[in-house]
Amino acid sequence: MTPWDKVLPGFLRDMLAVLPPGEREEVEELRLREGFPLSALRAGEEVTHPAWRGRPLTQEDLRRVVETAGGGSVHTILDQLRGGYVTAPG
Numbered sequence: 001m002t003p004w005d006k007v008l009p010g011f012l013r014d015m016l017a018v019l020p021p022g023e024r025e026e027v028e029e030l031r032l033r034e035g036f037p038l039s040a041l042r043a044g045e046e047v048t049h050p051a052w053r054g055r056p057l058t059q060e061d062l063r064r065v066v067e068t069a070g071g072g073s074v075h076t077i078l079d080q081l082r083g084g085y086v087t088a089p090g
Helices: 010-016 059-069 074-082
Strands: 027-031 039-042 045-047
Touching: 010 059, 059 074
Parallel strands: none
Antiparallel strands: 027 039, 039 045
């Protein structure tokens, strides 16, 4: 289990499940941009797994991420969103 498992909706946890054992724990940051596939920052390098390339993220996907990360209340993470990120505990 990774720190962000509690802040990501199921569809993103499923997407991350394609990473081999050990690699998932090495991910430092997830990059989520509308119209682009999920990418991950690992050891300072941004990577997009081949399985993610055909699935650009939608506005609805990002809405679900914000809703899940904020525990149903965007106000709890609003300051982070203004800065362009959401942090996960741990």
